[in-house]
Amino acid sequence: MTNIGAFIQYYRTKSGFTQKDLANGICSISYLSKIENGTIEPSHDVIMSLCDKLDAPYEDLISVENEDLHDDIYNLYKLITKKNFNEAKSSYTHLKSMITPFHQLQTLHFFRLIEFYYLVETKQEDAMNQPIEQIHNMKESFTGETLYLFNKILGVYYIHCAYPNKAINYFKDAERILVEYSLKDPDLYYLLAATYTRMEEPVLSNHYCQVAKEQFIGEFFYPKITDCYVLFGINYTLLKEFELAKQYLFQILDSRPMMDSELVTANLKHNIGFMYCEMREWKKAIPYLEDAIHSFKSFYEKLHSYHLIAKAHYYLQEIEQSVSYIEQGEVISKRINDVKLKCQLEILTAQVNNEVGESSFVEKAENKWIPYLTEVGERHTLKELYRILGESLKERELYKLSSYYFQQLAKESI
Template identity: 20%
Template sequence: MHKGKIIKHYRMISELTQEQLSKGICSVTHLSKMERGLTDCSDEITESLANRLEINMESELAKFESIPKMLFYFHDNLILENHHEIELVKDHLEESAYLIEISTYKITYALLKIRYLIYKGQMKEARKKIKKLGKAQTQMSSYDRNLYKHIVGILKLAIHDNLEAIEELQNIIPQEYPIKEYYYHLAMAYSAIGAKVKSYYYAELALAYFEETSNFLGVIDAKSLMLIQRGRDNDAYYKKVIDDFNSVIKLCNMCEDEKRKAEVFHHIGDLYYRSENYLEASQYYLKSLNLKPLTSKYLASLNGYANASYHGKLLGLSELNRIAQEGLDLSKKIQDLFHSKKFKLKTLLYKNKSTQYYKFIESDALPYFQLKGYLYTIQYYEYELFKYYCRENNREKATIIAEERLKYQLYHY
């Protein structure tokens, strides 16, 4: 049945009518039925039509039959971040796009092209395309529906919608979807909302999958995420966790992966920050910043550097305000609303605009952080408000904040 569709593709390229192509070979009606997949065609007729179109049908069919294998290879290399192979197979798939269009893998290919956009950091374009594909979910195979949920989950994580990411990723059916990489993305989302036990659990499952599939970079990611949870579990234990992170840095050096090394530097900075060793924290955040492009992850380390410098009194207010303005400008440029609110708060704080600072926390920033589910950010700004209301002798609002904090923690634990 696919032969007829291949013939139609090349007939259209050759700008031939059905009558012109079929003349002396078969009837127009027979050719029409072949092209629509309503009837099979004999080897003799197929060969005659292929010769007139100057194509090798055996070669075309071999390419057609290799499509599922190529798509699997493409997805596998996207997960492995095997840059050279990704580009090679992408080009190969693009050359066979006309065959994919007549196969049952059309949606799979569309989804993997979106995954490729994510790999290239083109999140805006990826979100636009996944939104269009969402309307076709009822037409998807069970594998494609789960792949769709996985990609939506990754995109939700990228824009800090952690609770929505969890909802998408938890709806994946493991029996229908062998790509267990999504365990890692679940672990990331749970880590962001402060669910340490669940994050560690899914990171451990991801680690097993990455080890099984020889995904060395994935192993680094999963181990780092597990160490983050261990560091949060016991502040007195942070020096041992830092030693373990230094072992992960050696793995990054072996892989020549500066991106992951930058993230490990950031995590070490977080550990020093929580232990109130602000000088060490600021130095590690700076190390991280020096290795990062201007993305949301850069903003995270810039935010950490500003926090450590402010609480450690390492920089003056004018320099801190410059840093805050840099973060605010970049977050607006790349449309990162999460960091935009954080740096807006910093500009108010560093300029001593106390009334506006607390008003912005209460009316804008805190409701947004609660909606996205960032537990540690929520806890910090709830405590800021609580202290403010206590100083203002506003016991009613201080009590409400305390009750809300307890309710939120109980819900997420």
């Protein structure tokens, strides 16, 4: 049932009226106060008079909880999931103008959840900076499919925050609900696959990626089919099966209609650059990473390419170019507060300055970066840090400590 008092109070405050101003010629001030407090139900004539004076459409009051609004919010979710951000922006702006405090709490929370999803997926700083507890506290409002969306969206948020260990728990909870309610959402299987890739579990990732790909093929959803092929390429890169990785990645690069987006192309070229970095073919990696940097629109995407290209120049002993890209990356990482990339850039800076084996860096690695990378589940960077520490300490003839880090690397590689 619509909260009439909240509706009237909202528009009165919005119009700048006092209770005395609004009540004048319609009812007493005390009567209006009781309406706003919800202690009485006003007559139809009084409601109409108040709405007219406030220029608040009576139709909004009587239809505020219709099913169309819920459907409109859900349609916004679908637009975001399909990366149709131009239409999503229009839909979001329209819904935001309609949503007011007098809507039912479940409706308000559902909109806030999908609004949060929109802000996260469009990589707006407002989403990453707001207290996540506000979203967590809405959980009790959701059941069934909306609870599924709650878990899925929280998982997406933690992936953007570089917390795959947290993301996977939400995605697995979403998967349980998906099965229980016989829902179909290939995007969830893709997200599970992408998260396992981040956790350096390529075999598990390939399982979920295959499920997602088959369902996307059934929907003729070519952009997502492309994403699956890219993910297969990344996974085979992690498995050191580079010929298979090349087959997947270059198949997409040469294909149509899969390559129908500048963002898709940029992401693909970044991952080809990543593959060549893993193959230690640094010169081949650089042009792909340069293309990715020029094509990416978002600072979040550019930052990963800055790190890889700086790394490639370092291993080619092109220190000046490496430092230039590190500095550009550091400016962006501070702006968007990407902790994982800050870590990677600090490690690379220490390599450039030949500081990796120094006690101050080892101490920082032990007290800050190793615990952080372990907690969030960023195994790829953690393994790389162990390898770098082991090699650097070996060069300094600190064999016992070097052996310790190589042992840690072996444990992570099992």
